[in-house]
Amino acid sequence: MISAGYGDALHRSIYDLPHITSHSDNHPSATLIEQEEIEALFTDLLNGVPSPGVPATSQIEVEDSESTPAQTTLRTSEHAKFLASSLFRLPAPFVALDASRPWLIYWTFHSMDILGLTSDQEIRKRAVSTIVHFMHPLGGFAGGASNTQLPHLLPTYASTCSLAIVGDAGQNGGWHQLAANRQATYDFFMRCKQPNGGFVVCQGGEVDVRGTYCLLVVATLLDLLTPELLHNVDQFIASTQTYEGGFANATFPLTGISPPRSPAMAEAHGGYTSCSLNAHFLLSCLGPPEKPSPLGSSFPKAIDIDNAVRWSVMMQGEAIEAGGFRGRSNKLVDGCYSWWVGGGFPVLEALERRRKIAKGQSVSEDGPRLFNHVALQEYTLVAAQREAGLGGGLRDKPGKRPDLYHTCNNLSGLATAQHRMVQSQTVLEEKRQNFDASKGLPAVVPKTKSGGWGSEEQRQAVRREVWANALAWVDQEESVIGGRENRVNATTPVFNLTPDRLKPFIDFFYGQSS
């Protein structure tokens, strides 16, 4: 086999790694059969689709001297067309997403940001106007027009992040409207709150960590964090970690058992792991790691970071699966987990660094990447892109149709693979120094007398830390597989917004200008 011509000893190309099929152990079962079918599909694919690199040792005699060796590239212009195609008109079957319209906007514009595509001012104004019509007088955002649907935590995340991308601080830019709805949004969040630290996703809705993640990102961005909002949230999140190390959807208290406990409500899953890890991280960022949290020295309740790293690493598929991520043990790889699982690594590394700082140990911002970022880029380029010339978009795996969700998650995973995002201690310290506590929007009014921060001083200390932590992510190292045309922009861990979008947005809500 010709060497792919890129990668290193610890992160080898799927074109260089041995392609070993799953061991049957002479024990067929439904799981094995599905896995074998997929491995056969990927084998065909890898035999037919060239690697993203120009093979370094390629000495193929080419009759036509003008043709270059075949090479798989990121088909940005095709994806641009795919993204544009759904902005102005969605056919009737999209009615199934009628309560997820903010997501359609977020997936589209965040994908464009990652791909470095610009949209004209007119489109951005229309996007802001559309999202503002989803904003609910009861707080938060609905999944569609607010004269139709109730607020829901998931579209509240998607709408807020969409406004970070397409909006601005101008009169009709959406940010002032969002700021004016802060207290209502806080009240909505408090209505969602459950005694065990979970949140219903909407009035009468289900409780799971998707809601917690979406709420915490928005509360972080809009400066809405209070002790009463966060009470028990850390316990809920920690209880969703399973024996495998990944996280499940939710937890439920068992009171009839002694001692009472609160087990996870299913197996570890990539999507929920992303939500729980990011939520835990945001809860960790209320204070500096070397000091007790403003919510007490045992806050947030610890999670098993080592086991979470192990589980995440184990989710990466073999070379015969093109190096993509699966979302659960013994399930098939799927491009959406490139972000759900792949996007967790910078967060895990940052948590590990915080743990070391708390123990007084020295920390390094270098070090090898724990997952194979070379293989993940290859999965995105070779397996997740729709075949050239068919309309663009990215997908779960070959044979599946592309959609906006998979396009956004694949690209967010690709960005994570290409850019090593690190929370820089230097930048963090610089931000802490530059924080101006005299600036900002009014503090939200808590629901209970004792629900707010103990003092204005404490509130300001938390604001400073939360704001500084959000902006301390830096692009430490870039490693793009294939030509420069494959390069995409970085995305900020936890939030999944590009740094250029995150900064002005969070600065606006914290009144900061540095």
Add this chain to the structure above:
Amino acid sequence: MTAYVPMMQRSQWEDVEPTPQLDGPDPLVPIMYAEDYRDAMDYFRSISATGEQSDRVLELTEIIIRKNPAHYTVWGYRFQTLLALQKDLEAELELMNEFARVNLKTYQVWHHRLLLMSHISPKDPQSEIDYIHRALLPDPKNYHTWAYLHWLFSHFQDRISFKQWQDEREWCTEALRVDGRNNSAWGWRWYLYVECAPEKASEEYWQDEISFAVDAVHRIPHNVSAWNYLRGLLLRLNRSKSTVIDSLNRYASGESPVTFALEFKAEHLAEVGDREAAVALYDELSRKDPMRAAYWMWRASR
């Protein structure tokens, strides 16, 4: 197919003025709604604005959720209406059985079912347990279904008899016999055997559970689910790997050793203080499991 009769031509809806969706001028991601869906939604807006709870609301909401089973607002309104009218929730559960067949991956369908069960609050949830077991047959890893099963046992923990717990454990064991790689079933086993272990479970109880996991490894040595369960169990019980290592070491040798066995052996060596041998194994892992080479070297460095 009969032609669609617009709502305004139906005598039942004469008294209601439809309310259009307020999307503002030139909205993005507009959906080209089918006429019947748009029509139904225009009337839903009107009746939800007045807070009407009636039989026709139930008809209307059913029309909508059949078109869009993810419409959480409509589901919520429907549930409140069912309660207000004191409707037969068992009949609604029947309707959900039909929905679940085609919408196995829709959060709202499962949550509506959960709300119904909470309110029906049967003295004995056996028929619901049976229903879930059947629902898993065509889709044995459906996350929603498994999460619902966890909820069912958790919510009704006090009503589930000792025999029912035993039966469930047997059902789960059978599910793992059918497909020992079904990680969802392993997660369920963890709940039944570890999370809901009897108070003051005997040493024998835990030995049996460890043996079950070890036997599962013997049956399918490359099965990540079995290894993760065993590893997790020993970690939870805070037990050494020493008691089981002898029978598992065989998978860590030869030309193509099992990754998890090498890791298990390395962890055991580290546990007993042979750091050097453990590092050598992580080094071997970085070669035998090259996709994760960086991770294994990282483990070696710690």
